[in-house]
Amino acid sequence: MEEKKRYSDAELEEFRAIIVEKLAKAQEEYEHLRQMVAGEGNDDNDTSPLFKVLEEGASVLNKEEMGRLAQRQMKYIQNLKAALVRIENKTYGICRETGKLIPKERLRVVPHATLSIEAKEKKK
Template sequence: MGEKTRYSDEELMEFKQIILSKLEKAQEDYEMYRNSITHGDGNDTQDTSPTFKVLEEGAATLSKEEAGKLAQRQLKFIQHLQAALVRIENKTYGICRETGKLISKERLRAVPHATLSIEAKNGMG
């Protein structure tokens, strides 16, 4: 058989689930940062669930500038995850864009939007 050149459909489905759950979380975080920028005063009591309260207070202590940076970072992360989903559809997911080899599953579980293997990332080759 030799080395695998791509992940199986089952494996891709597993990664897809990981990405979708990360995407959902990232979008929630993004909304939270966005809201903390627009509301600023944090006097919003629409949702009084304890977890939301903590998030609200956490977000309220962020300066608009910090919240803006975090929102930007989340947005970039969301775009990376969406691109990863496209790669899953194209069945090119998990293939290092430099070496053409498969990126290890451990790495993909940790960084599901990775497009470089550890070797390539560390500048070998």
Template sequence: MNIINPKIRSIMTEKTRYSDEELAEFKELILSKLAVAREEYETMMGTLMNTDNNGVDDTSPTYKALEEGANTQTKEELSMLAARQQKFIKGLEAALIRIENKTYGICRETGKLIPKERLRLVPHATLSIEAKNMKK
């Protein structure tokens, strides 16, 4: 007769990584988010570099100091957004590497699997909510 404590049995059968099928599902999700993120980044950089302009900015009157200040502030904000977007892209690219290494979805603090729901919302996550809460 097989008498094993149910708590011990659940620990023994607890998954240590996601299956190849699950990893493929996450890879598709990440690739689609990555494509959108790269497109948004390119749009931001195009705006910052003024590549979408037809070249008439330097002919506008220079007495519009308030407008110029607003333009500077907008460019600074856009620059910050572009930096955040670039960090997001790098996070997604790192997640793809973890998928290839079959370490995707494993919390780097606890070693437990990060719930699928969290990974669907934050596909580049490397910490479970439990680990994030411990850091606070």
């Protein structure tokens, strides 16, 4: 039996649904992080000056961490969008190193994967 070169259109549609769902959730989380970094909805006008001084350092660190999380979330969103493009091009699920199909189980868990486990292990 010949090895499959790509996933069928039906299989690609299954993956598209998974990715679209994850993308919507990721965008929602990104927006929440962005709002936290921007300080939207965080009114501390009634806080005492002493407490404000103590909290300022923690606030800066928290914003930096939220900023890093937001950047990471944006990268994830971009990867999911790239996966949707690969679905359109019918190249989704093909390992960019080996040219073999990435197992469905892996793609269901990491839908933006471009490497098989085998190829990923070799890179380490």
